[in-house]
Amino acid sequence: MDIFATLQEEKGRLSQSENRIADILLNDFEFAVNASIIELAGKADVSPPTVTRFCRRLGCESFSDFKVQLARTAYIGMRYLKPEPKSQEPADVAQDIITKAQNALFLLHRSLDLSAIEETAERLAKAEMIYAFGSGGNSSMIASELQNRLFRLGLRITSSSDHSMQLMMAAAAKPKDVLIGSSFSGRNAELVRAFTLAREARVPTIALTQSGSPVALAADITVPVDLPEGNNIYRPTSTRIAYVALLDIIASLVAYRVRPQATATLRRIKQQLVVHRDGDDRQLLGD
Amino acid sequence: MDIFATLQEEKGRLSQSENRIADILLNDFEFAVNASIIELAGKADVSPPTVTRFCRRLGCESFSDFKVQLARTAYIGMRYLKPEPKSQEPADVAQDIITKAQNALFLLHRSLDLSAIEETAERLAKAEMIYAFGSGGNSSMIASELQNRLFRLGLRITSSSDHSMQLMMAAAAKPKDVLIGSSFSGRNAELVRAFTLAREARVPTIALTQSGSPVALAADITVPVDLPEGNNIYRPTSTRIAYVALLDIIASLVAYRVRPQATATLRRIKQQLVVHRDGDDRQLLGD
DNA sequence: ACGGACAAAGAAAATAATTTGCACGAAGGT
DNA sequence: ACCTTCGTGCAAATTATTTTCTTTGTCCGT
Numbered sequence: 001m002d003i004f005a006t007l008q009e010e011k012g013r014l015s016q017s018e019n020r021i022a023d024i025l026l027n028d029f030e031f032a033v034n035a036s037i038i039e040l041a042g043k044a045d046v047s048p049p050t051v052t053r054f055c056r057r058l059g060c061e062s063f064s065d066f067k068v069q070l071a072r073t074a075y076i077g078m079r080y081l082k083p084e085p086k087s088q089e090p091a092d093v094a095q096d097i098i099t100k101a102q103n104a105l106f107l108l109h110r111s112l113d114l115s116a117i118e119e120t121a122e123r124l125a126k127a128e129m130i131y132a133f134g135s136g137g138n139s140s141m142i143a144s145e146l147q148n149r150l151f152r153l154g155l156r157i158t159s160s161s162d163h164s165m166q167l168m169m170a171a172a173a174k175p176k177d178v179l180i181g182s183s184f185s186g187r188n189a190e191l192v193r194a195f196t197l198a199r200e201a202r203v204p205t206i207a208l209t210q211s212g213s214p215v216a217l218a219a220d221i222t223v224p225v226d227l228p229e230g231n232n233i234y235r236p237t238s239t240r241i242a243y244v245a246l247l248d249i250i251a252s253l254v255a256y257r258v259r260p261q262a263t264a265t266l267r268r269i270k271q272q273l274v275v276h277r278d279g280d281d282r283q284l285l286g287d
Numbered sequence: 288m289d290i291f292a293t294l295q296e297e298k299g300r301l302s303q304s305e306n307r308i309a310d311i312l313l314n315d316f317e318f319a320v321n322a323s324i325i326e327l328a329g330k331a332d333v334s335p336p337t338v339t340r341f342c343r344r345l346g347c348e349s350f351s352d353f354k355v356q357l358a359r360t361a362y363i364g365m366r367y368l369k370p371e372p373k374s375q376e377p378a379d380v381a382q383d384i385i386t387k388a389q390n391a392l393f394l395l396h397r398s399l400d401l402s403a404i405e406e407t408a409e410r411l412a413k414a415e416m417i418y419a420f421g422s423g424g425n426s427s428m429i430a431s432e433l434q435n436r437l438f439r440l441g442l443r444i445t446s447s448s449d450h451s452m453q454l455m456m457a458a459a460a461k462p463k464d465v466l467i468g469s470s471f472s473g474r475n476a477e478l479v480r481a482f483t484l485a486r487e488a489r490v491p492t493i494a495l496t497q498s499g500s501p502v503a504l505a506a507d508i509t510v511p512v513d514l515p516e517g518n519n520i521y522r523p524t525s526t527r528i529a530y531v532a533l534l535d536i537i538a539s540l541v542a543y544r545v546r547p548q549a550t551a552t553l554r555r556i557k558q559q560l561v562v563h564r565d566g567d568d569r570q571l572l573g574d
Numbered sequence: 575a576c577g578g579a580c581a582a583a584g585a586a587a588a589t590a591a592t593t594t595g596c597a598c599g600a601a602g603g604t
Numbered sequence: 605a606c607c608t609t610c611g612t613g614c615a616a617a618t619t620a621t622t623t624t625c626t627t628t629g630t631c632c633g634t
Binding site: 015016017018046047048049050053064 | 581582583584585591
């Protein structure tokens with residue numbers, strides 16, 4: 001549990017003075033991590049003991065414990081408050097993207113719906129056949145990634161980014177299969193159509209998408225991914241990184257559920273690679 | 288610049304006592320971030336003033352400044368020392384994957400070769416046609432991601448994960464084109480062949496791969512990605528996340544170089560999406 | 575309206591942590 | 605052999621933090 005999460009929870013119950021301290025944390029974070037208790041108290045117009053009490057309230061041992069926790073969490077969590085990169089220099093652009101990506105992961109972690117994920121893993125592991133759908137570049141990448149990750153575990157899976165194919169496949173799917181689809185925006189009408197078709201045929205449907213969106217509403221199970229997109233049109237896509245990580249989580253959980261089968265399959269894949277390439281078995285499972 | 292990097296640099300010049308302090312930071316980090324100067328000094332068998340001096344040497348104002356910096360950097364940077372996830376519970380698996388992903392980004396950032404990246408962006412922006420190659424699931428994802436990111440900027444690009452096609456395309460490419468290929472392992476012999484073929488025809492080649500590997504050696508420019516893979520065979524792939532981030536960096540830099548063209552293209556793509564879908568223009572550029 | 579109970583917050587005192595100034599001793603150069 | 609420089613610890617001074625005690629204000633019941 002990190003401090004900002006705790007702060008969120010306690011928010012309502014804070015007193016005036018404590019709220020002023022909280023405001024400083026949120027608005028002038030850089031100051032807060034570097035300040036001494038006296039400086040922080042001064043800025044918030046409260047006395048040092050009040051700051052100590054505030055820290056205790058947030059579950060910290062002492063002020064210094066609080067500062068450490070703050071610095072740890074915030075390095076990642078608070079960066080989204082920062083504006084666009086300072087320049088177009090490679091170093092700045094790189095820093096900006098890495099930071100945004102780490103932040104996307106941080107936000108994903110905080111908002112993960114673990115029970116939906118577990119349910120998803122369960123269904124995928126037991127499915128007789130999996131259809132993974134996604135379109136539009138980003139989600140189509142997710143769909144094929146899903147295939148890439150799951151076929152290695154010995155599961156039967158195909159992916160498609162083609163709307164017509166998706167509809168036909170949805171129509172062909174059977175109740176023991178699973179249809180899983182991704183949509184960053186949640187507004188992929190064709191995917192909604194495929195989901196609806198599948199549900200009519202009692203084929204279970206899983207959506208990786210924004211909660212409350214049309215796609216989410218059309219699916220049996222939704223693994224929500226609700227991240228604020230940056231507003232630079234040139235790279236709207238640290239979200240992709242969060243999706244890829246989510247895929248990893250799901251794939252890992254599936255792997256644990258089908259372990260014996262998976263190990264055997266992986267061994268065969270590896271063997272094939274070694275024979276096919278240069279005999280060096282240090283290489284990854286799939287380049 | 289983070290503390291551990293500075294520590295690395297100063298390492299040789301440290302005195303005995305200072306080295307003992309450094310050891311504690313490296314080996315018992317958890318203790319170090321939480322300790323007071325007295326506790327830390329005690330454990331290192333030095334006096335508190337020595338610790339203060341040590342902090343100054345590392346570029347910090349004071350001990351407390353040092354602690355803040357330490358806590359900030361280390362939250363991400365030191366996690367790779369941690370072992371495998373505690374259990375197969377969704378929460379633990381999720382935490383493990385998120386942490387590994389963040390760490391991969393951290394390591395990527397630290398090891399980025401910015402000049403190679405800049406050169407790559409420059410070449411891509413000026414290319415008359417771009418061929419993006421990658422195979423084996425992971426790298427094929429990178430290749431099609433590259434296409435996904437760059438066509439939006441108005442660049443001419445195609446991607447292929449098919450070895451035979453790659454060879455034919457390499458043979459068809461012209462000197463003003465660019466061939467860019469990805470290989471996580473650096474041991475994709477077919478990609479090496481494609482690169483060699485292209486170089487013979489004076490087509491510039493760029494590799495995203497492990498430095499020093501066969502693929503790297505076969506390319507004109509290498510953007511090195513050297514990350515230690517985790518050893519859990521079920522998910523060897525936080526590296527993918529680093530590659531995706533690297534792609535974002537490259538794509539952003541390319542975008543800045545072709546800005547007017549890119550803006551126009553993006554506008555047309557967006558318009559097409561709005562018309563094609565439900566008229567709601569809040570959606571992303573490509574789902 | 576008054577008084578008691580309680581919570582919030584500050585003042586002052588006590589404690590603890592950190593830094594500074596100084597002196598000593600060892601290593602290395604002249 | 606002597607001087608210089610550097611690293612170090614000790615003790616004092618400074619500063620930061622916490623504890624304790626007190627005040628203030630608010631809510632409730634009489």
